Amino acid sequence: MSPFKFELLHTSTKSRARVGRIHTPHGIIDTPSFVAVGTNGTLKALDNEMVSSIGLQLMFCNTYHLLLQPGPEVIEKGGGIHRFINRNMPIITDSGGFQVFSLAYGSVADELKSKGTKKQGGSVVKINDDGVLFRSYRDGRSILLTPETSVKAQKAIGADIIIPFDELPPYHIKPEELARSLDRTHAWEKRSLDAHLEDPRGQAMYGVIHGGVDDALREKSCHFLRELPFDGFAIGGSMGKTKGQMVTMLSSLLPKLPEKAPNHLLGIADLESLKSCIPLGIDTFDSSYPTKAARHGTLLTREGGMKITRGKHSGEFEPIEKGCPCYTCKNYTRAYIHHLFKAKELTSMTLASIHNLHFMVELMQEYRQLIIDNKV
Structure with a gap:
């Protein structure tokens, strides 16, 4: 069988x-x-x-x-x-x-x-x-x-x-x-x-x-x-x-x-x-979009894509997305990830990819619940 x-x-x-x-x-x-x-x-x-x-x-x-x-x-x-x-x-x-x-x-x-x-x-x-x-x-x-x-x-x-x-x-x-x-x-x-x-x-x-x-x-x-x-x-x-x-x-x-x-x-x-x-x-x-976007500095959020390399993020000492339980958001700030991308450190791609992949996994969990609730 x-x-x-x-x-x-x-x-x-x-x-x-x-x-x-x-x-x-x-x-x-x-x-x-x-x-x-x-x-x-x-x-x-x-x-x-x-x-x-x-x-x-x-x-x-x-x-x-x-x-x-x-x-x-x-x-x-x-x-x-x-x-x-x-x-x-x-x-x-x-x-x-x-x-x-x-x-x-x-x-x-x-x-x-x-x-x-x-x-x-x-x-x-x-x-x-x-x-x-x-x-x-x-x-x-x-x-x-x-x-x-x-x-x-x-x-x-x-x-x-x-x-x-x-x-x-x-x-x-x-x-x-x-x-x-x-x-x-x-x-x-x-x-x-x-x-x-x-x-x-x-x-x-x-x-x-x-x-x-x-x-x-x-x-x-x-x-x-x-x-x-x-x-x-x-x-x-x-x-x-x-x-x-x-x-x-x-x-x-x-x-x-x-x-x-x-x-x-x-x-x-x-x-x-x-x-x-x-x-x-x-x-x-x-x-491959979520991980490819991450490697190019685009982070997925509920408000849309966040281009972390933009200067406005250099002084934001908060997680990529408030309430996100991913490893990146629990341990690092937007300012630090911005710095890593600007410094062309490989760790930037790892931390961004962790967040985007976690975002997709959580999004699909939410979709499954919405379907069960007959809201989608």
Whole structure:
């Protein structure tokens, strides 16, 4: 029997927002939940003991980067990702598909500006129905990433939740090309699932729903993946050019997903999107935004983002936010953190990241209570 299980505890009477629990071999994830991104097996500027003490229940690691350094075989020899990075709570890994997109087209922001033109001289050598051939940015060696090799790597890494190999087409793509990409992704996901089921290892696999902002293709993807024995579903691909476009797409898609399976929104967890998407019924959200903002001196507060490097904070001998119980706010003042950023001390990034991550964990706890109270 699989150790993975989703419990739906309450659905709001005011919206489709819901509270649940995802059971994994390394603990429970209370939903809705924020998932921080630890690309290389760590959240930048934080060690995993600190991350666990903050209460982050699910952490996202990137298969593509771990494949290149230190390599899945090293992680497996080290006892799997949990033992290797010293984390006893749940971990999710992606397939490497997003990195294929960014290697070919640049970041999402760059792609939206470039109208879908491929980068010149990029690391991707070839994309076909078999998989993707690319050059390592570390040592230049050629690597073939396929559904089977992606799953093999994720098996060796040993995350609790894994993602099938998929293609992330750009926002600017012709409709016929988007349809072809969807068919390829479905074939890759089926191959990934087959490889996973040959050696489950107690891991769960989420199917990834694609189709861009085309409702018909999203529905087609949802119908195709629902017929396969995935443990949950992730929503990937282009979310549109604006948040409004994303919300419109998700509003149409979410009612088509199985109610008794968890769902995850890939790469989106800014505060505005959480406010819009939690009422739609999203269970988990991942994003590097809170920790990236922290490293650039933006601290999250109830009143909005605080740019701690501004001169007005140099004489404020109070915590980042009054009443915040995080380690940073309990021990340090705005004036000191301002000084650390101005002095370019690395500790500034650590203290800021602790606060922002704690802010996100507490925010999601509050959302869960609001849903239970039928206020969201």
